[in-house]
Amino acid sequence: MPEPIRTILEKHSREPDELIPILQDVQKEYGYISAESVKGISKYLRISENTIYGVSSFYAQFRFTEPGRHSVKVCLGTACHVRGGATLLEMLERGLGVHCGETTEDKRFGLERVACLGCCALSPVVQIDKEIFSRMTVNRLTEQLKEYE
Amino acid sequence: MNKLKKKINLAKKKWEEFVDNREPIIYVGAASCGRAAGALDLLSDINRFIEESKVKAKVVEVGCIGPCYLEPLIDVKMPGEPRVSYNNVTAKTLQNILKAHFQEGIPFARAAIGHFGSDSYHGIPRFYDLPMLKPQVRIVLRNCGLINPEDIDQYLAVDGYQGLMKALQMSPDDVIGVVRQAGLRGRGGAGFPTFKKWTVCRNAPGEQKYLICNADEGDPGAFMNRSLIESDPHAVLEGMLIAAYAIGASKGIIYIRAEYPLAIERLKTAIAQMREYGLLGTKILGSNFSFDIKIKEGAGAFVCGEETALIGSIEGKRGMPKSRPPFPAISGLHGCPTIINNVESLGTLPNILRNGAEWYTKYGKEGNRGTKTFSLVGKIRRPGLIEVQLGTPLREIIFDIGGGVQKTFKAIQTGGPSGGCLSEEFLDLPVDYESLASVGSIMGSGGLIVMDEDTCIVDVAKYFLDFTQKESCGKCVPCRVGTRHMVELLDKITHGEGTPDDLLSLRTLGDTIKKGALCGLGQTAPNPVLTTLRYFRNEYLEHIKDQRCRATVCKDLIEYRVIKEKCTGCQSCVRVCPTGAITGPRSEPHNLDVTKCIKCRSCYEICRFDAIAGDAIVIRTAEKKS
Amino acid sequence: MTREKKLKVTIDSRELEVRPNTTILQAARESDVYIPSLCTLEHLPSYGACRLCIVEVDGLRGYPTSCTTPVEEGMVIRTDTSELRSLRQEILKLLLSEHPASCLFCEEHDECKEFQGTIRKVGVTTGCRYCPNDARCELQEITEKVGLTETSYPVYYRGFPVEKYDPFYDRDYNLCILCGRCVRVCNSVRLNGTLSFKQRGKLTTIGPAFDRTHLEAGCEFCGACVSVCPTGVLSTKVSKWYGKPDSQVATTCVYCPVGCRLELQLKNNEVIDALPDYDSPVDQGLLCVKGRFAIPEYILSPERLGTPSRLTPVGYEVISWDQAIDEAAGRLRGTKPEESLVVVSPQLSNEDLFVAQQFTRQVLGSDSMISSVMVDLGNDLVPFLELAAGGSTFDTIEGARGILTVGFDSTYGYSPVGTRIKKAAQEGALLVTLGACDSNLDMLSETAFQMDHSRWAEFLGVLADYQARGGGKGKLKARKEWTDDIERISRAFSDSSTNILVVGPEAIFSRARREVFEKARVLRDKLGWKIIIAHPYTNLLGMLAMGAFPGVKPGECLREGTSVTLSFPLIDLTKRKKVVYFIGEGRFDMLPDCDYLIYQNGLPPATSRQPDLILPASLFTESSGTTTNGEGRVLKIEKATEPFMDAKSDWWILSRIAEKMNKGKLKYKDVAGVQTVIKRQVKGFYDSRRRIGFARINAEETTKWLKGAPNQEWEGSGAGKNPSYRGIPLARVVAGMKVVDEWVNTSLLSEKEAR
Structure with a gap:
């Protein structure tokens, strides 16, 4: 062992x-x-x-494949949904070329969805690694991702 | 108990010194939501300011006071002055605030939202007079945002653990009697009288009994429990001690979502402090009562909010609900009598014990005593965490506290994914267990999601059903298969391919699931669809007959257009369009090729983001398909 | 025992008295009230998933499932209201939308029925016959009972490929309704944990971890999941397309000494399947792979010997039974007693063994009769027999507080013993395993000791010492590396009221077995341990009782309370024999040089030495008799079908040859005739109320009696690892057993390499 x-x-x-x-x-x-x-x-x-x-x-928490260097979690709670969380996820899936639950080929990002991060008043929110970003838009998110290696 | 009393006296003295501060205090609202809004950056700015300008000041991280729309919140309390609250603080305003207080000696009134003093102060209103706070009755949330959640002394100073001390002087049966008299009902959703459950457990044979605190707040759009634990963990823990004493449990477990790391941290800190103060372990406060608490983190399964599934999860199994009877109060964790109480129910207990049942019954109404916390979110002006008396009408919550919606109010979803979606005609409905049930919804754990004209009802119903479908454990047929059919049908409708018969099928399916499913998750899963079918039938029919989504949400039923008159030809949208659907030379109105457009929304957002033309790109209902 | 007080309940306006501590469903069934249910099954914990057994109960909210709700005094239950009927139909509709249902609702259903015989085995794309379970499907039954005649929901065909890569059974999860019976039987009854629900919600599937095959996942291939599946998901490869069996016959499995009860499934006078009987006291329905899956392929093997035949210079010539008997009698008549050798199989029935020893002694006038157990155990045979005859019953495991296994693994054999051990361990008994490599019991053991065979006896010795000295006084004479562990374990065993030692094949076929046997005897005689010897010789105790050992007379070993010394005459396998007669045995490694070989068996031997005369014998499904299991129970073997072609029972062939050679002797006409004689010579043998008891065998006997034994393959040798029936390895004729054998050998190899 x-x-x-x-x-x-x-x-x-x-x-x-x-x-x-x-x-x-x-x-x-x-x-x-x-x-x-x-x-x-x-x-x-x-x-x-x-x-x-x-x-x-x-349980949704556990995964069986190696994760990416950074985890990107898109909140799909109700408040986030109403304010466009799903669009963010879709954009990420397209932008990163992976489906939810997968890791990019270069292992840079692992994309996941979460049911609710509990920051509903600041929706839509995206969590990258440990940091939560509030009131996200497609374009801000695109910019934000560039900061991760 | 005397030892604790000494500590309390000490704590009170400390508190008084703290309140009559000789040093300036800066409060930073640093619950998860505050942090998400940037509170931690502000915190380091504040520390830098203190260091650089060599002023003396205490910085205290507090929890969440509730009005999330004001985050990040910073309060400043100068010696002898009232505490002043600043909202939506940016790095720039922070500097102004600090300068005003520390260099000019006055508040930065322009940016202040309220103060906690009694008189008028520099033209700043009193915080509790704010329209969002005034109608609220804060019992469970009484300490949130006001005390340091990581300091047990502050909790003691505001009468913390008084409820426990009172309880320990009574017999367990008398404690149950008080709770019975107070009329407390489970705040987890079903509203089962707390004393009844307790009595069954207390009378159940068995040496070992368990008390579980259910902090698996899984409803998307609900964060009451997270806020309470992050802001006042001791209130919940004190409640656990009271409950455990009443039912005769010696072991307690807090089952909390792993998605709430800060809340877990604060609980751990609080539990360590309790040990130190003799509030956990054997012979608590010199009584014969022994109790210990363990934290178990959930692993991401909504269904584990259901009692039997939660127990399975703690036992290291798949979180699949079991049929009842036997009820957990008789045979629960490891087959022992087990009580599972919600965070808010537990957080209410210290108040009831401390102030007495009679005091509690002053709030709320017959059969629905006391207060309830809600997370008020969605398309509302003042989203946040609120606490109101049971029986408060929806209108008061939405319009007086929440400040109404920006556009036109359309609906409110109560009770999370298991609840119902209510239309305007129910705005005067009092929020209590029975009234909500009578219109096909539920109280749930307290999520209130407000929707306006931009929200598509069919899409929302699909969202909720999709959620429960994905969270279904898969054990029983009605829930596993039934919700799947419902999602498929709703999906068909949002794509403009529905038929009127589909509405009938949805009804039948909903009915079958409601009656046939094994657990509460399944039985309530169809509620969003059943209520919207009842109250928003027309919107369904529009999708079906006219292929029209009036909220311009359903992708297949909308299209993006460039308004030539407004377009300045800045090419921002051309750059972000992933499919090259938008073309056009600089400084000339652009063209959007509808056939290439994948409706990703990038152009729409960039158009508003750059704000040159403002809103040259619009989303509108598509032409009716031929 | 006080009689349980019955409860008064009302079911559908009938006032009934029902047993307490039952569910509404059980109570209803016992009172002949039908409530449909798919996920419930006797012997399995209730689950409440299919929701078809919903009822209405006064005072209970909603529609509780009757399979999970306990009956209570005064309950008023309704099982068949119109509300329930329509709700059941709706739920069943949903259930069927996950299950291809053209067998139920196809418009052409009636028209095409006649032609279905020809379109079996066709794939999903071509239509109807994707399900091997037609006509024995519980889903079909329930659909009819619930009265559903059409379904309105689209079917989600999940499109899983049919899993065919594991031996014995195929899995088509497209037909799965997730009732969880297989998962429950695998985990709660077999305690094996191969099957688990995976994922959740609509993505839920069933299977082992990751994407492992059942073989890789530690499946025992006990087939319990196959038996309980209500649909056609799990189906036995061999019998899946036979359809519904015509009848069944209860018998006893003779593949090993456990003696499991089998429900042989018959179709057209052929054994097509063997099912467990959960009410059998011996095995509790816990069949192993051999009994469950290795019977039909053996019995129906294309290699079966069907006619007597004689070797001629140009090959085998088919002859009649009369000619064959003449030939055998002629050869044997001219042979001196010391020039002949009879080889019997321990897997013969008591009756066959009795006649075989009579034949050897009375007709041939010889005592040179050997068997595989003698050759395998060689000069360690007596201590071995002593332990085997003094073994305990399997149900003692249930009350044991401490269990130690030595070289025992129950993955592919001895399942009723292994599973009982697991159950005891799960319920709190101390389990310690000792072995040279991994065992399937390690999973539940307190400590799994792994060490070379040579040290096992020493280990047992330390344990016995510790206990004999009554604990910690004095220094423990153990190797340094185990002192802590063995002290802890020894203490635990000393504190335990009932201890059991299970000696497995790894120990029986190890070089150090004699020492292990000795220590086992010490534990038993001095310290009161119970012993179970898990050996492969099916009717070993029957051989002892019937006197099928040289120098042992029938009944001689059965005088309880006396002691007996076994002294075998010297058998010299290096000396050339004139005639060797193999009765139901196919292992030719014990064949000495000989002039003439008579081979009487069901399948041909795998050898270059061709038998001179072949006598086709019937197998245990084809003739009646009894066998003695490892506990000393005499169990019935029931004839299920007619013998293959011209095959005859062993006793019949022996009797006919005897008649020919020596008029008047062994004139048996039927098994009952043999049994009458046994009853006379072996008192109390057929007394079914009790086990047969043995005299104490004097184990100090150390005479060397065997010369020229074949070389033993130590460490995991043939007899333990590669199971056989009548000397023919099951792997030779049963495809799945071959896969299992290869798997065992490769995993053993890789384990050895890893060490």
Whole structure:
């Protein structure tokens, strides 16, 4: 088992309740859930790899492929929808040449949608890495993306 | 308990010193929304200013006071002066504000929105007299934006944990009695009387009982819980202690969305402080009550707001709801009696315990006691977080508090994706559980989304259905398959390909899902469609019969045009058009080739953005298809 | 036990008394009230997903599902109101919009029925026959019962490719209605965790992690998912196009000593499938891959021997049974006792074994009778038999608090034992696995020890020492690297009231087995452990009881409370024999040089030594009898079909040869005749109320009795890893078993390389 995953596992007890917190930690560390991680978790928690995959694929948070260097999350909450969030997403899909949930070929951006970032009064919002940008427009977003390598 | 009392006295002294400040205090509204509006940049500007101009001042990060449309908000309180609030602060106005206060000794009245003093002050109105705040009754939100959420002493100073102390002096049954008398109903949506659920759990056999705080605020467009936790975490935690004591739980779990990192951080800080103060652990405040709290982050599944799915998720399973009975109050987490209360219900408890049931019943109306927080968003002038008495008419919320809509009011969606979409005729409907249910909507957790003439009702219905469809866990047939058919039909209609029969199918499907689905998510999923079919039937028919979307939203039913008279030929739109649909030499009106246009909106936005011609590009209803 | 007080409920205006602690659906079914339901199934936890079993209950909001709602005293339930009927129809319509339904609603349905026979196996594009489950589909049944005659919604054909790359069964998830039966049976009954729901909402699918095949995902191929699927998603490759079986016959599987009950499915006098019986006490329906999937292909193998034949210089010549009996009798008559050798299979029935030993002793006048178990175990046979005869029943696992397995893996065999162990571990028993490589039980074990075979006995020794000394007094004589672990484990086992040791094939076929057997005996005799020996010799205990070992008389080992010393006469395989007679055995590695070879079996051997006389034998589905399982239960084998072509039962062939050679002896006409004699000679053998009990075998016996045994392939040798029936590896005739074998071998190899 690679060291980091062992370190993650040892922070948790071996109860099945810890499955999702462990997956969250693994994703925080590696950016995604690899087959190898699933194997390690399976042995530790005594839950089959298939079950772990079944659980993790249920939740929108977990991904199974390597993420891009920057994550772009478009909020599609109601307020954002009413104020054009979907247009932003579409523009991004076209501009970056990927679908939602995918990573650009150069691994620069990973595009995702989120149900709601809770900043509805400032809609539409887009989150790039940890920063939330409010009252976004197609053109401002295009400019903003240029700042990321 | 005496130890805490000493701490409280100390805290109060500290607070008094804090309020009668000898040093200037600068408050920065730094909840998630404030941060998104740029509060953190302002914060560093303020620190730089203090350092450079060598003035003495305290900088305090506070939570959200509610009027999000004013973000970012900065308050300045000079010694002996009232606290002055500034709205929509930019880097430039910030400098002016700071200069005015620190160098000129007066407020920068031009940019101020309100002050917290009692008398008039430099022509600035009182903050609570602002039209958005005046009609509100702030019980749950009483501390939001006013105290430092990361400082337990400030919470103690404003009578924090008094409710708990009162509760611990009563028997658990008496605590339940108080809550019963107060008439508190679950603020998570269904409005089930809190005391009833508690009584079942209290009487259920079992050594181990759990209390879960449901902070999985999944409704898109709702952020009451996030704001409350970010701005006053101790209120929720105190509520948890009270609830746990009443039902006999020794373990508490806060199930919170991972999308709320700041709220999680603040909870963690608060929990650590509680431990330090003896408010968690064994024998809390010298009583026989022991309790501990764990935070579990959700992993992105709306359905986990449903009690049984939430429990499954905590147990490390797929968040798929289970049929009830058995109810969680009897057999919940790990098969033990479990109570799941919403953040707001818990945040209300300390107030009820502290002030008594009778005090609480002064608010609201028979059967719908107390207040409810709402996130008021959408096409409204003053979006934000508000708290009103139950029974307040929609009109008052939308027009008095929210300042009305910019264009013409069309509809309001209550209860998030599970709620209903109400038209103008219901503006005088009092907002209470029964009234909303009577018109096919629900209270929900408190999202209010206002729509104007630019919002297409069919599109909104499709949006909500698409949301629930994507969030359906897939377990039961009506929800998994039924919502899918509904989305397809709505999609057909927004493309101008619907038939009148589709409306009938939508009704039948909605009915089947409502009656047949396993859980609350499924059973309420058709509400947006069923209500809009009822109250906005004409708009559906327009899409179907005339292929017309009057809000110019449905892409297949609109087109973009250049108004030659207004176009200056600046070529901005030519540059942004991804398909080369717009052509034309500089300084001459451009041409837009409708067949190439993919309706991406870039030209429309750039035209307004550069503001040379202003609005030469328009979106309008397409010619009726032949 | 006090009698449960019945509850009074009203169902559809009928006042009924129902058992408490049941769901409304169970109560209704027990009272003959029909409520449609697709996702519910007996033995599976209720799920509440299909929503067809909705009812109305006074005092309960909405339409609760009867499969999840417990009955309560005084409940008033309505199951068939017009509201419910139309709601069910609507829900079923939705369900069917995810499931191609031309078999239900096609306009040409009636007209084309006659021609369907010819258009089977055609693809989706050409139409109707995409579903192998026609006429045995629960969805069809329910549609009729719910009264749905048309559907108004478009069908979402999901367009998944049919998954055919795994052995034994195909999967067409386009037909899946996500009722979750397969997921539940895999996880809650088999505790295997191969199948899981993946994704969510309309994207929900079923399968293993990532895009793994079932083989890669650790599937046991127990076929439980196939049996429970209400539609045609999962279908057995071999039998999928046979349609609905004509009848079924309950029998016992003879592939291993567990003795699982099988429901053989018959069509046109052929065995086409074998299903589990969840009510069987021995195996609880927990069949392994062999019983579930490896029977029809073996029985119906194109290689089956169908007529007696004789080797001539120009090849085999088909002869009649009379000629064959004459030939065999003639050869045997002129042979001295020491010049002949009889080889019997441990997979024969008790009756066949009894007749075989009678034949050897009374007709040939010899005692030179060997079997694979003797050759495989060699001079370790006696201690092995001692343990096997003193083993515990499988249900002791259920009450065990501590379980230690040594070299045991139940992925492809011994599933009823393995699954019970898993269940016990899941319910809190301490499980420790000891092996040279990964085991499927590691998943649920407290600690999985991996070490070379040579150290297993030492490990057991330390454990026994610790316990014998009553815990921590004195220094633990263990290797440094395990002191912590073994101390913890030893303490846990010492504290446990009931411990079980399961010795698996890896241990039985390891070089260090003798020491392992010895330590196992210490644990059992000194410390009260229960032992289960998971060996592959199906009717081993029957052989002991019937006296199918040289030097062991029928019934001799069955005197409980006495002790018996097994002394085998010297058998020398290096000496050339005149005649060797293989009865139901196909392993030629134990064949000594001989002048004349009689081969009596169902399938030809894979060897260059051609038998001189071939006698086609019927297999266990073709003749009746009994077998003795590893617990000592005598279980019935039921004849399901007529034998293949001219094949005959082993006892019949032996009797006829005996008659010919020695008038008057072994004149058996039927199995009952054999059983009468057994009853006389082996007292209490057929007493079905109890297991047969054995005398204590003196295990100190160490005489070397075998000379010239074939070379053993140690470490994962043939008998354990590559299962066979009557000496023919299942992988040779069952396509899927070949895939499984290859998988086991390659994964073993890669594991070895990784180490």
